[in-house]
Amino acid sequence: MHTFSMWKNKKIILAITGGIAAYKMTTLTRLLIKAGAQVQVVMSPEAHTFVTPLTLATLSKNPVLTDFQADKRSGTWNNHVELGLWADIMLIAPATANTLAKMANGLCDNLLMAVYLSARCPVFFAPAMDLDMYQHFSVKQNISKLTTHGNHLIPPAYGELASGLKGEGRLAEPEYIFKELENYWLSQNKSDFWKDKKVMLTAGPTREAIDPVRFISNHSSGKMGYAIANQLAKLGAEVHLISGPSQEVADGNIKIKQVESAQEMYLASIKIFPQCHIAILAAAVSDYTPAEKATKKIKKKSEDMHISLIKTPDIAAELGKIKKQGQCNIGFALETDNELKNAQGKLERKNFDLIVLNSLQDAGAGFGHDTNRIKIIDRKGQIQNFALKSKAEVAQDIINQIEKTYQNP
Numbered sequence: 001m002h003t004f005s006m007w008k009n010k011k012i013i014l015a016i017t018g019g020i021a022a023y024k025m026t027t028l029t030r031l032l033i034k035a036g037a038q039v040q041v042v043m044s045p046e047a048h049t050f051v052t053p054l055t056l057a058t059l060s061k062n063p064v065l066t067d068f069q070a071d072k073r074s075g076t077w078n079n080h081v082e083l084g085l086w087a088d089i090m091l092i093a094p095a096t097a098n099t100l101a102k103m104a105n106g107l108c109d110n111l112l113m114a115v116y117l118s119a120r121c122p123v124f125f126a127p128a129m130d131l132d133m134y135q136h137f138s139v140k141q142n143i144s145k146l147t148t149h150g151n152h153l154i155p156p157a158y159g160e161l162a163s164g165l166k167g168e169g170r171l172a173e174p175e176y177i178f179k180e181l182e183n184y185w186l187s188q189n190k191s192d193f194w195k196d197k198k199v200m201l202t203a204g205p206t207r208e209a210i211d212p213v214r215f216i217s218n219h220s221s222g223k224m225g226y227a228i229a230n231q232l233a234k235l236g237a238e239v240h241l242i243s244g245p246s247q248e249v250a251d252g253n254i255k256i257k258q259v260e261s262a263q264e265m266y267l268a269s270i271k272i273f274p275q276c277h278i279a280i281l282a283a284a285v286s287d288y289t290p291a292e293k294a295t296k297k298i299k300k301k302s303e304d305m306h307i308s309l310i311k312t313p314d315i316a317a318e319l320g321k322i323k324k325q326g327q328c329n330i331g332f333a334l335e336t337d338n339e340l341k342n343a344q345g346k347l348e349r350k351n352f353d354l355i356v357l358n359s360l361q362d363a364g365a366g367f368g369h370d371t372n373r374i375k376i377i378d379r380k381g382q383i384q385n386f387a388l389k390s391k392a393e394v395a396q397d398i399i400n401q402i403e404k405t406y407q408n409p
Contacts, residue, residue: 006185007035013087013119014039014060015112018046019094020162021128021171026051028093028174029059035178040065040083044099044112068111078111084118089181092116093154094128094171097139103151104142124181126154128171130163140247148252152234154180155249157370176390183396184234193403195236200276201229202269202283202315204244206262210307211294218284222246224332224372225282227395229254235399240276242268244283262286262312269315274322278402280330281316282356288312320351328406330398331355343377353405354378356398376401 012032016022025041032039039060043053053064065078084090092099092112101107103125108114116123125146133139134156147153154177159170172180203225207215226248229241233251241256242265250256257272259265262285273279288309298305316331323329331352333343336359343357357375373388376398386397 006182007032007037010037010185011086011088012037012039012181013042013083013090013115013121015042015044015090015092015115016047016051016056017044017092017094017096017099017112018049019096019128019171020050021094022047022050024171024174025093026055026059028177029056031174031178033060038062040087042066042083042112042115044110065111068114080111080114081118083115084120087119087121089122089124089184090116090119091124091126091177091181093124093126093177095125097127097129097133097136100125100127100139100142100146104145122152122184123150124152124154124177124184126172126177127156127169129156129169130161131165131167131169134167134169140249143249147249150252152184153249155370179390180392183231183392186396192236193407194232197277198238198240198275199232199278199280200240200242200269200272201225201232201280202242202244202265202285203229204246204248205284206244206265206286206312207260208262208286208289208312209260209293210290211296211298213297216286216288216290217245218286220244220246220284222248223370223391224394225280226250227391228280228282228398231392231395231399240272242272242283244285262289262315266313266315266318269319273319274324276327278328278330278406279319280398280402281319282332283315284334285315286312314350316350316352320349323351328353328402328409330402333357334360336360340375340377340383343375344381347377347379352379353409354401374398378405 016025029039040062041056041060041064043064043066057064069077102113108117154172156168157170157172158168160166161169204222205218205220207217209215229239230251232239233253239254241254243258257268259268289312291308291310329352331350333346333355335342339359343355347355355377358372371388372391372394374386376384
């Protein structure tokens with residue numbers, strides 16, 4: 001499907017709120033119009049501080065709407081209900097902390113919020129704010145509430161913020177937002193393959209307690225696993241996500257089990273796996289755990305300290321042993337050297353049908369990044385190489401390959 005035909009005559013409400021990143025919406029408006037979409041910009045009053053309605057009206061080829069009254073003298077008004085019914089998608093970007101709070105709690109003090117509360121189409125929102133604001137528990141709670149009720153989150157990027165700090169909170173780039181919306185249209189035109197599939201997916205790190213204060217873990221953020229889980233949920237799969245500690249947000253349709261240790265992840269996986277069609281093992285599971293876990297905080301007494309470690313359950317290998325005909329297991333390998341050899345060996349030892357390989361030698365890949373670069377290897381030894389992409393795009397590449405493999409084992 002060509003991009004132009006996908007977007008042609010699609011009706012988009014672009015709702016812009018009062019954040020410094022509002023200026024980026026000029027680029028997004030151009031991308032949408034160029035692709036063939038119809039764009040109606042709605043701005044909060046505060047957004048006018050950061051980008052002019054004249055600029056957006058010129059680019060969108062439609063008057064920009066801010067007030068309920070279109071003409072105070074004649075009494076004509078901008079009908080928020082009609083706008084909510086008109087749109088195929090509503091995108092709120094940048095979505096400030098203030099707007100997220102209004103959305104989550106049904107507050108309606110401007111035209112933009114009235115349109116949001118009237119929208120019957122899918123609603124996407126792209127948060128943008130400073131690092132400490134984005135990490136605040138109240139903002140996280142509002143985002144979770146919105147996604148639980150079916151709104152689609154376009155996560156902020158990591159980068160330099162208006163305050164000069166570096167971290168999460170930077171508005172996703174217009175090109176990335178455009179691609180996320182495009183992926184949504186693509187998912188609506190997919191086959192019904194995933195609609196009757198039960199998928200178990202592990203994500204994030206595990207933590208192995210040393211004492212009540214300290215633990216052994218790794219740098220996994222859970223970004224890749226959550227990206228796959230969220231995309232599968234959009235495609236209609238029944239997703240059971242077993243997650244170690246992570247700040248990522250899961251789609252509201254996902255059944256999520258939070259765990260801490262490798263043992264807890266093992267027990268949860270063994271319980272759900274027999275009923276699943278597909279298992280995707282994206283978690284970075286600790287290989288070792290302390291042989292003894294202190295019940296009280298260990299005090300500093302000497303210059304050195306030794307902790308005896310024992311192996312944790314090998315979740316992938318155990319699932320590989322009990323895998324039945326009709327089940328498909330997908331593993332992940334993050335390597336620093338001899339990447340292909342190590343990944344192929346892991347695929348054989350753990351009875352995977354596919355293994356996703358990425359290397360810490362590749363810039364932009366690995367822990368904590370919003371991008372990834374992967375290779376996918378199957379049991380026939382075929383290797384597919386993929387370019388560096390956003391993790392949402394990588395998730396779709398992995399899902400496409402799983403679908404092909406499941407249908408043609």
